[in-house]
Amino acid sequence: MAGLDLLFRARRVVTADGEAARSVGVRGGTVVAVEPLDAGLDAAEVIELGDDEVLLPGLVDSHVHVNDPGRTEWEGFGTATRAAAAGGVTTIVDMPLNSVPPTVDAAALRVKREAAEGRVHVDVGFWGGAVPGNLRELRGLHDAGVFGFKCFLLHSGVDEFPHLEPGELADALREIRAFDALMIVHAEDPHVIDHAPPAHGASYRDFLRSRPRDAENLAVARVIELARRTGCRVHILHLSSSDALPMIRSARHDGVRITVETCPHYLTFSAEEITEGATQFKCCPPIREAANRESLWQGLADGTIDCVVSDHSPCTPELKRFDTGDFGAAWGGIASLQLGLPAVWTEAGRRGHTPADVVRWMAERPAEVAGLSRKGRIAPGYQADFCVFAPDQAFTVDRDRLHHRNPVTPYHGRRLTGVVRGSWLRGVRIDIDGPPRGRLLNRGEI
Template sequence: MAELDLLFKARRVVTAAGEVARSIGVRDGTVIAVEPLDADLEAAEVIELGDDEVLLPGLVDSHVHVNDPGRTEWEGFGSATRAAAAGGITTIIDMPLNSVPPTTDVAALQTKRKTAEGRVYVDVGFWGGAVPGNLRELRGLHDSGVFGFKCFLLHSGVDEFPHLEPGELADALREIGAFDALMIVHAEDPHVIDHAPAAHGASYRDFLRSRPRGAENLAVAQVIELARRTGCRVHILHLSSSDALAMIRSARRDGVRITVETCPHYLTFSAEEIAEGATQFKCCPPIREAANRESLWQGLADGTIDCVVSDHSPCTPELKRFDVGDFGVAWGGIASLQLGLPAVWTEARRRGHTLTDVVRWMAERPAELMGVHRKGRIETGYQADFCVFAPDEVFVVDRERLHHRNPVTPYHGRPLAGVVRGSWLRGVPIDIDSLPQGRLLNGGGA
């Protein structure tokens, strides 16, 4: 074999064969050799990992709100992708809302791509949005490279991205089903929430009552039936109600093309531990009880839940309303992009899961489901995107040391296991203090 550009030698590498000792050879940004540790390979650069380090594929986070352009005081492409790289994530897909304009037509997609160009430290793709009145824009967005379409079934939190009524959702599913695109859905039923107690004050228990499990369960059932009727591929975002898992299993047995994700905060925190006024924990759907959390873990273990992604949804400290601690008026969103891997690993290993499981949930499956090709695995022919991870090193989260734009996160002060010691993109180490080398990705029909 001709000389390689780069050779990783590690006693612990997570591959398709599980966690094994391997030499990983890279040329021109692609993995071209996965060989035994003692294989006779030559490379321009050789990196030998320590016994306390594991080589993982770079993670793929398909649910990130970068908020750029338009709300760059909340986040931005530079700060978000630095945080991603620091957390072992080498690919993100940006959500179509909270930026202004939202990504609901081709012109807005072009604006977003122009804004991101030359500013990203990891590879970045884009979701399109499905909103009332843009049915004729969906094919153009697909052909221009979005990875699929996001919709809400209730108010999104920002007026410029309105939600779809059931008939509009059915029309959108028929439209994108014709070119086999993916619809990703924020599934909460507005009528259930309208009839629930209003969120107000500092009590997290009162906030939880304002977003009952029934709102998720009913909305998931509605998405399942419309997917069954139209044949369109659908994906349930940020599942927090474990009650919906049985419906999802049943739908799959019936041939409905449905997948589902959950998020690190639903797998880490519980409603019982959230203090009064701690609005950094507010998100929608909400963090639920400890028993619900354990059922979500079971759903991951049995494969009902496909993947774990961040739903990184940051804002300025002022919008969290720490001055009054009122869950009713605070912005709902968890900032966690840099912390997803250690957060999930900390909880996973307590429950007997392995790093191979975590890689499947946070790299392999998101890449497969969202159509991010040649990423998410350490295999020949795949891109040389890596994370060097020290799984047994423990640290305490300090919000001031995180790279996303604003120092707000519910993980502040929490001890976590697992430190990312480096991230590599196409065989090149990511240096978040130098020029960004990430690329903008195309999906769909582009």
């Protein structure tokens, strides 16, 4: 095949058909050839991967809080996308809250796009928000290019993004069903949490009691029932309660259009290992017990859980309240955008999974859920987004070497396996110290 811009030759390439030795040819930012290693292809630039390296598609992280504009002391488009690229993530979809203004109408989307323009090292799309009073704004946001709509069923943590009551959620689902949009839901029931012991103090066990599994289970059941009634597509965010898996399987069997994600921290950590005052582990819903973690892994293995995304939700060190170690007062969010791939691979490899499994969970399925039809696979016609990964190289996480804005992460000091040695966006290697080359994406354009 003549006129290739770039050619990867590797003994291990994870394609849509599995892992094999392949030559991958790129022209004009698009994969145009996936051939046997000895196919004799040539290109203007040829990259020969080492025997210890695997070529993966660039990962897609559809759950990232960039917090820009408005809370850029927490994070920002420059720092977040550098961290993404360093972690093999070549596309992110930004959440509509924690930025000011929140992305709840087309005008706010324009403000966010202006804040991101020229500052992103990876491709960036945007979710819209569904909040009380913006029902008539949803179609305009959809037409302006958001990938779907996020809502909360309880207080979001920031007052400018209020939650939907059940009737309001039903109205929003009916509204967006008319143009076949996707609703992504933070599913915890506020009444269960209101009747649980309040979160306070340094005990993680007490914090866990304040966010019981029943809060997730009841909320997921409510979302399923409303999706069944309205026919709307729904997606459950950051599932932490494995108790909800049987009802999700049953709903799919009945034809409910529901997808589900979980996060690296739920698959890596367990409640039993979190020490007093270690508020870097606080997130909502919380990290639960080891047995629950293993059930989540089983849900991934059998396909009940579709994908693994970061829910990167950083903040300043002060907001984590390390001074008091008070789980009730600390901000709830895990900073992990750069570490998702090695964290998941470390645990997946221990359980007998393959790099192809990780690619399915962290590239293929997030792209499919978000509607990124040319992302997440190494196949002809797909964008030439790649990650070169050394799956057997181990390292110890040092928070001061991470690229997100604030040096706070529960992974600090943890030994992980798997190192990202480079990321490519549309056939060009990402230089995180050079000019940003990422693009701002609209739904339907890719």
